[in-house]
Amino acid sequence: MKFWGVRLLSFVLAFGFVYGLDVVTQTAFPNLYRLAVLAGLYVTLAVSLNLINGITGQFSIGHAAFYMIGAYAAGFVSQHMYASQPLGPVLWLVVMMAVGAVFAAIAGIVVGLPSLRLRGDYLAIVTLGFGEIMRIVVQNVDPLGGAYGLNVKPFGEPPKILWLVWLLAVLCIAVCRNLLKTSHGLPFIAVREDEVASAAMGVKTSSVKVTAFVIGSAFAGAAGALLAHSETFISPDTFKMDVSFIILTMVVLGGTGSITGSIMAAVALFAIPEWLRTMQVMIPGSSIVAGILAVGIMVSGFRWVQNNYHESVSKRIGAYLACVVGAAVAAVVLSFVLAFIPQLAQQRLDVAMLRMVIFSMVLIILMLLRPQGVFAHHEFSWDWLSKVLRARKGVTA
């Protein structure tokens, strides 16, 4: 009884969350609406790739291919069939998600099969190649719009589907979390950890790998279906290799195998460049150089602290703070000093233009300081939170 109560409550909470997010975004931050949609899609993409890559350990790096297949399949069907069927827009979108998922899952089987023979780098090359091939194929198929792209406007206006996007994300998270919560998740991790040993324990390694590919690509396909309808226009360029790489970066940065990490990294990595894009601030070149140097000082300081302070937590936190303060002082002093170099001081640059530089710097810093990813293999849970809080209290007391 309690079980079903908790379950009902989590359903209500999930629906409340996605619906609330939709309403709040529409009323309070209408110009963030589209970004919130894309962020939700990236959460689905990162969490579903994490199933293949992080949990099952199959180094697949062409996730954008499944995203594209879902988008084109659903977009094409929608464009040709919406007018001649009785479903309303929302139900139709749900059906289109299923269509995208099915097509992407079939592609997932096709890509999953080589994973039975190939490992590591070789599988990576195959998955990446598959993505590029699919993109070039689409570019040359005229009914799909070719290189120009495909208009997906079955309802006329683009539908407001933020809630549906995030519902998909929540569903994807729930599926992965359920897998890890039950013993059914263990064979997946076992395959990642040692294939020979898992086979000797009776794990059907082939079906585990293909299953991971099918589930992971199905979610990416469903996300693609929603992308096609919310953007109302897709082209092969929407799904270039850099999309695959950004999804992969989210998984690795969040901590390979950690669902929580993938979610956080997806939102952060999507939001940071978008936020920087809106910054209309001109900065003199001298300050930029000073900033880079200061960050370098801070990172070296952090690494020094990591290597030399092991005993007390409070001392270590103090040392980290000292690094931050030191770096801030260095930034101010350096930018003042460097301003005397006229070539640097007169060169003014837009932050928005520098956003990819800043973005890559953030990635490099994180990988230097925490190569196992922000969350490593940990997951968020209420137990974990209370343990951390108790540990903190223990330190201050």
Add this chain to the structure above:
Amino acid sequence: MNETVLTLTNATIRFGGLVAVNNVSFSLQKGDLFGLIGPNGAGKTTCFNLITGVYRPTSGVIDFKGQNIGGLPPAKIATLGICRTFQNIRLFPALSVLENVVVGAFLRHTTSLASALCYLPPSIKETRALRQEAFELLEVMDLSDVASVRSADLPYGKQRRLEIARAMATQPELILLDEPAAGMNQKEKEDLQSTVRRIRDDFGKTVLLIEHDMRFVMGLCERIFVLDHGEEIAQGPPEAIRNDPKVIEAYLGEAV
């Protein structure tokens, strides 16, 4: 009463020019404690790999309870009832000690993946039952106090015991132990001997074990097969093996 579990008939495997196992034939009865010995590189581990399906025999028959299992996939052979440990420990490092054992027990799962993905009560119940079962095995193997430790963080001797626990969790009829005492101290070896005996006496398993330590094998096994350069050089009870001139020659200088 004597029921044959495993029979190798002229099992042979070639790796290019090297015949790693050459015309090997032996037979295990239910409840046997059978030792497989021989100098380094004799082909003992390769025999295990043939029996567990890692390699397909070039020729010969491997019969398990009336079925030729030569060349079947390893997972299939595990479900038929043969499980093994590895000479160069192959645990699942990131999983806890308990979870390692649950992977072994998972072989007997009955709920569907779909039910697990929806987190339905049957799969939750099954998860709980498998964990309970795994924990009981850990108690038998004296590992219950480290159940939640990451298996990679275990000391060497305990990792070896965990490998046995994990194999036992599949509830095999025949268990293959590849140098289970390697790297253990004297005390640990004695404990292991009694554990292996319990596996046979209390759990009714048939045991086939490879071991380098002669005292260990001689004190434990009732029948021994000696392999050298992939070929049989002797087979019989420990006393006969100890005095066999061919065996003494193969282990030249070593006290047998």
